[in-house]
Amino acid sequence: MCSSNSSSEDAPHPARPSRPVPRWLARRERALIPKLATFFVANVPTCYISHTELWSGRARNFAHWSPSLRRVITTELREALRDRTRHIAVVERDDELVGMAVVVDLGRYALLEDIVIRRERRGRGVGRVLVRWLFAEERKAGKSAIFLESGGRNLAAQRFFRKQGFRKISISMCRRLAA
Numbered sequence: 518m519c520s521s522n523s524s525s526e527d528a529p530h531p532a533r534p535s536r537p538v539p540r541w542l543a544r545r546e547r548a549l550i551p552k553l554a555t556f557f558v559a560n561v562p563t564c565y566i567s568h569t570e571l572w573s574g575r576a577r578n579f580a581h582w583s584p585s586l587r588r589v590i591t592t593e594l595r596e597a598l599r600d601r602t603r604h605i606a607v608v609e610r611d612d613e614l615v616g617m618a619v620v621v622d623l624g625r626y627a628l629l630e631d632i633v634i635r636r637e638r639r640g641r642g643v644g645r646v647l648v649r650w651l652f653a654e655e656r657k658a659g660k661s662a663i664f665l666e667s668g669g670r671n672l673a674a675q676r677f678f679r680k681q682g683f684r685k686i687s688i689s690m691c692r693r694l695a696a
Contacts, residue, residue, distance in 0.1 A: 535610055535611050536610070536646070537608045537609070537610045537615055537616065537642070537643045537646045537647070538608065538609055538610065539606055539607070539608045539616070539646060539647050539650040539651075540606065540607060540608075540609075541604055541605070541606055541654075542598065542604075542605040542606065542607050544598055544599075546598075547595065547598055549607075550591055550594045550595055550598065551591060552614065553590075553594055553605070553607070553614075553617055554587050554590040554591040554594055555587065556614055556617060556633065556635070557587075557590045557594075557617065557631070557633050558582075558586050558587045558590060559636075560633050560634065560635055560636050561582075561633055562671075563576075563579075563580055563581065563582060563670075564668050564670040564671040564672075564674075565668050565671055565674075566579050566580070566582070566668050566670075567666050567667065567668040567669065567671075567689065568666075568689050568691060569630075569666060570582075570668075571691075573589065573593070574589050575589050575590070579668075579670075579691075593619075594619075597619055601622075602621060602622040602623075603619060603620070603621050603622070603630070604619070604620045604621075604622070605617065605618070605619055606618040606619075606620065606647065606650070606651065606654075608634075608643055608646065608647050610638075610643070613635075614635070615634065615635045615638045615643050616632070616633065616634045616635065616638070616643045616644065616647050617631070617632070617633050618630075618631060618632040618633070618647060618651060619631040620651060620655070620663075622658075622660075623664075625659075625660065625661050625662075626660055626661065626662050626663070626664060627651075627655045627658075627660045627662075627663045627664070628663070628664050628665065629648075629651065629663055629664070629665040630665075632644070632647065632648070632665075634647070639673075644677060645681065648681045649681075651663065663683075664686075665678065665683065666689070669689075
């Protein structure tokens with residue numbers, strides 16, 4: 518057996534990453550909007566696209582984002598920060614932005630309009646922490662349910678949302694019309 522003058526208590530321990538911390542973005546933090554828009558664009562795959570992305574100008578079609586997606590998201594986030602019925606949540610871990618969400622107040626209900634998790638952090642509990650925090654926040658605000666929409670091809674997100682207790686209640690359909 519080897520002997521040593523230092524105990525294992527004296528040995529440096531590798532730093533554990535802190536837990537993800539969700540919070541509401543304050544209106545005075547509008548300078549963060551460009552960073553959030555860049556984060557959104559960098560972390561949403563095309564399977565995220567649903568009918569909302571089409572009619573809002575975020576996407577050209579169900580397979581391609583608009584070339585002006587960053588500008589569209591920047592405008593939407595600025596409007597959300599001014600609108601008292603919309604709230605932006607951010608999740609940070611070790612001073613790094615790892616997630617964000619936009620929630621709309623619909624009276625008795627809330628709409629989870631967007632939720633984006635950093636690609637490299639998916640499957641590591643960030644989304645679960647954010648969604649459970651949103652549940653608690655919306656429950657405190659007196660909401661009876663949270664609705665969301667997911668792109669039809671976004672199967673990983675749909676599995677995630679089912680695990681968080683969401684259930685399918687409708688189906689969006691689209692038919693392209695000939696020009």
